Amino acid sequence: MPELPEVETIRRGLSKLILNKKIVQVDVFEQKSFLGKKTEVVNAKIISLRRRGKALIFDLSNENSFLVHLRMTGQLIYQGQEKFAGGHPNENFVEELPNKQTRVVFGFSDDTKLFFNDQRKFGFVKVLKTRDVEEEEFISKLAKEPWEMTTEELFEKLKKKNTTVKSAILDQTIIAGLGNIYADESLFFAGVRPDRKCVDLSFTDVEKILLGARRSMEDSLNSGGSTIRNYVKADGTRGNYLDLFAKVYGREGKKCVKCGGEIKKARVAGRGTHYCSRCQK
Numbered sequence: 291m292p293e294l295p296e297v298e299t300i301r302r303g304l305s306k307l308i309l310n311k312k313i314v315q316v317d318v319f320e321q322k323s324f325l326g327k328k329t330e331v332v333n334a335k336i337i338s339l340r341r342r343g344k345a346l347i348f349d350l351s352n353e354n355s356f357l358v359h360l361r362m363t364g365q366l367i368y369q370g371q372e373k374f375a376g377g378h379p380n381e382n383f384v385e386e387l388p389n390k391q392t393r394v395v396f397g398f399s400d401d402t403k404l405f406f407n408d409q410r411k412f413g414f415v416k417v418l419k420t421r422d423v424e425e426e427e428f429i430s431k432l433a434k435e436p437w438e439m440t441t442e443e444l445f446e447k448l449k450k451k452n453t454t455v456k457s458a459i460l461d462q463t464i465i466a467g468l469g470n471i472y473a474d475e476s477l478f479f480a481g482v483r484p485d486r487k488c489v490d491l492s493f494t495d496v497e498k499i500l501l502g503a504r505r506s507m508e509d510s511l512n513s514g515g516s517t518i519r520n521y522v523k524a525d526g527t528r529g530n531y532l533d534l535f536a537k538v539y540g541r542e543g544k545k546c547v548k549c550g551g552e553i554k555k556a557r558v559a560g561r562g563t564h565y566c567s568r569c570q571k
């Protein structure tokens with residue numbers, strides 16, 4: 291699932307390519323992937339591209355916006371002179387489009403296109419009034435992101451939770467933007483075991499978790515997340531973007547970068563969880 295840094299990477303990459311482009315056509319191949327009316331989007335220009343949590347918000351010149359949520363397998367692929375692809379990394383990044391995973395296509399007046407692909411169809415495009423974006427149910431519930439939140443705020447929230455720390459930091463109403471990858475990376479950075487109870491965390495633990503969240507997401511942003519750049523390496527082979535920043539996620543059985551011990555994988559909060567039993571207490 292694309293996480294916050296991947297979505298931010300898409301926002302930055304697409305902003306350079308689609309701002310001020312006029313949408314002249316919308317093709318919907320899957321009705322449940324497009325909520326709203328095509329007519330509210332067609333003939334409008336994209337005037338800004340924002341992000342709230344893991345949702346991308348395309349603001350249009352006609353006071354409408356459309357929101358894109360990639361969920362599990364969503365991708366946005368821009369095809370013009372340049373190609374830019376981000377989201378769930380797979381062969382669509384480099385294949386001809388549209389294909390059977392293409393749900394919505396936006397056509398621009400300069401003949402370039404933006405494809406929304408989504409194999410499992412949990413993602414969506416939703417058209418709404420720009421003034422209603424902040425009240426949209428998904429967006430209004432979002433907690434602060436790690437950069438906006440103080441240690442005091444996170445500590446106050448966590449000390450009331452009777453769950454494991456992994457489960458709590460995945461909760462988007464507590465802290466926004468941490469998915470399975472960055473939750474594991476943050477806890478490794480902090481030296482905190484994922485199955486520790488929130489009530490047992492010290493202020494310093496929480497401070498380190500917050501720093502770890504910022505640091506791991508920034509490392510990912512600097513590496514470009516799951517974009518075409520990382521999917522296809524310079525030599526034409528497939529790259530795994532996780533290799534660029536992940537210290538524990540997806541590294542079970544490999545050596546811990548800090549202590550040389552073995553990275554373990556266990557189920558915590560119902561999710562595959564990666565940690566070092568020596569470095570994390």
Ligand SMILES: [Zn+2]
Nearest residue numbers: 546549566569
């Ligand atoms: Zn270790």
